[in-house]
Amino acid sequence: MKILTVLLTATSAAVALGVPLANAQSNSLTVAWYGGNWGEAFQACVAAPFTAQTGITVVADIGTSTTTLAKLQQQASAPTIDVAYLDGGISELAQAAGVLAPIDLETLPNSKNLLKEAAYRxxxxxxxxxxxxxxxxxxxxxDEINEAPTSWEELWNEDHVGAVTIPSPSNSAGVPFIFFLNRMLGGAPTDVSETFERLSQLDAGLFFDSSGAASNAFQSGEVTIGAHFNVGAWALADSGVPVTFVVPQEGVWATDARLHLIKGGPNPAGAAQFLDTAMSAEAAACLAEKLYLGPAITGVDLTPEVNRKLPWGEKGSVSDLNLSDWNEVNGRRAEITERWNREVAR
Structure with a gap:
């Protein structure tokens, strides 16, 4: 009965996506996702259960969001990828590039639990x-800071001179983090002058281009305080490095890892079923436990230890996150990066 349900769901998705029934099933699916512990978690939490349910083998195409988008654009006439994980921001660029297929949520049973803000239109x-x-x-x-900081203003505390880190515009979080700081400092959306003046006064030990570089700097002691992702920070803490992650009183900047169907992908029916598996409570709980990703669906039961390490902190929720207007960020990315290079990265 379970296999029959999967086949019927895949066939329904195939019809909704305009796929001939003769081609609705295939024994493999290519999914683009990130490397390292992210890819390992996607394999364990989504791909393995999907294969167990459907018999379809998942082939990982590992890369960053930007390299995946470049590949999708290069392969637009004959894509080899069926599903792609892309970060917020790159997701909007992929939609603008015309490489994505629409997602018919009505054909995916688990979408009924999807948070309203977790479907991008x-x-x-x-x-x-x-x-x-x-x-x-x-x-x-x-081991260096005894009292937990409560504000982003702590980055400018003279006690931390030369030991602070924040992302550079080369990191996907760099430009939106500048917009976040600008709102925090009370700047007008179109005027980031005060924010750049403050950033130029920041005595940083590292402007990190990758989250791995930030983790290495915290691990080595090169930096003692700064902005870092909850995923990377808690991974360090779990490995025994004396670091911890806090949600300041002004909040945190946040985004998400998104799933996309690829236009013209080889196995659209299997791809739709993969998305359905990814929206299951089991997959969301597994990713929360392995990466501390905040679930994008309702009905996920987690332990207090996992709950406190989610992106919004122990007592927060997705409504507490500061999510970017990616169209604004992408539209001003070149301008902000040029100003950063001129005024901050001197």
Missing amino acids: DSDAVFAVSGGYYSLGLTYRT
């Missing part, structure tokens, strides 16, 4: 669904 068409949220909050070494 272009006009009336859904082009992405969230696979889980992560945030950029304050991280610090507990």
Whole structure:
């Protein structure tokens, strides 16, 4: 009965996506996702259960969001990828590039539990669904700082001169983090002058281009406080590095890892079923336990230990996250990066 249900769901999705029934089933599916512990978690939490349910083998295409988008654009006429995980921001660029297929949520049973804000639309068409949220909050070494910081203003504390880190515009969080700081400092949306003046006064030990570089800097002691992702910070803490992650009183900047169907992908029916598996409570709970991703669906039961490490902190929820207007960020990315290079990265 379970196999029959899966086949009927896949066939329904195939019809909704305009796929001939003769081609609705295939024994493999190519999914683009990130490397490292992210890819390992996607394999364990989504791909393995999907294969167990459907018999379809998942082939991982590992890369960053930007490299995946470049590949999708290069392969637009004959894509080899069926499903792609892309970060917020790159997701909007992929939709604008015309490489994504619409997602018919009505054919996916688990979508009934999807948070309203976790379905991304272009006009009336859904082009992405969230696979889980992560945030950029304050991280610090507990062997160097005794009292937990409560504000982002702590970055400018003279006690931390030369030992602070924040993302550079080369990191996906860099430009939106500047917009976040600008709101925090009371700047007008179109005027980031005060924010750049403050950033130019920041005596940083590292402007990190990758989350791995930030983790290495905290691990080595090169930096003692700064902005870091809850995923990376808690991974360090779990491995025994004396660091912890806090949600400051001004909140945290956040985004999510999103799933997309690829236009013209080889196995659209299997791809739709993969998205359905990714929206299950079991997958969301598994990703929360392995990566501390905040679930994008309702009805996920987690332990207090996992709950406190989610992107919104122990007592928060997705409504507490500061999520970016990616169209604004992408539209001003070049301008902000040029100003950063001129005024901050001197």
